[in-house]
Amino acid sequence: MSAVLKPEVRLEPLTPALLDEVLRVEQSAYSHPWTRGNFADSFKAGYQVLALMGGDTLLGYFVAMEGVDEVHLLNITVAPEFQGQGWAVLMLDALAVWSRGRGAEWLWLEVRASNARAMQVYERYGYRRVGERKNYYPANLGQREHAVVMSFKL
Numbered sequence: 001m002s003a004v005l006k007p008e009v010r011l012e013p014l015t016p017a018l019l020d021e022v023l024r025v026e027q028s029a030y031s032h033p034w035t036r037g038n039f040a041d042s043f044k045a046g047y048q049v050l051a052l053m054g055g056d057t058l059l060g061y062f063v064a065m066e067g068v069d070e071v072h073l074l075n076i077t078v079a080p081e082f083q084g085q086g087w088a089v090l091m092l093d094a095l096a097v098w099s100r101g102r103g104a105e106w107l108w109l110e111v112r113a114s115n116a117r118a119m120q121v122y123e124r125y126g127y128r129r130v131g132e133r134k135n136y137y138p139a140n141l142g143q144r145e146h147a148v149v150m151s152f153k154l
Helices: 016-029 036-045 087-101 116-125
Strands: 009-013 048-054 057-066 070-078 106-112 128-138 144-153
Touching (some): 009 087, 016 057, 036 057, 048 087, 087 106, 087 116, 106 116, 106 128, 116 128, 116 144
Antiparallel strands (some): 009 048, 048 057, 057 070
8 A cells, every 4th residue: 555645835935936826826815916016025125925835836825024023914825725724824823933033022914804714714813803994905896995903912
């Protein structure tokens, strides 16, 4: 009987070479995805930009910006075909470890008010709703959508 080999799962710096695949995932996951320019700006700014890889397959990624005593999670995405398997929690763990190592005391994020699934993941992780940004996100037909502001004490 032969064993089934499963690919190694690892976090690694997201490089411009992966950008086409990241944009494919981003466009499949969101109605208003980040653009190539958003990611390029994140690279230039020196943000923490990590890819979650399963072998050669992109499972997800996150982008975080370091501030004074805090880290702001700007984007966290699990490829739709891999959602519901715990990968977001693994990336949140990695973000928390990295943030603690940088001396951060808080993690912050915004999430679309309509994204109940993501808010549930964040709340289960320990994030708390602390506010709202009115008309923060673009929405369909030229409308805007509120963001829920959440924080996590490290």
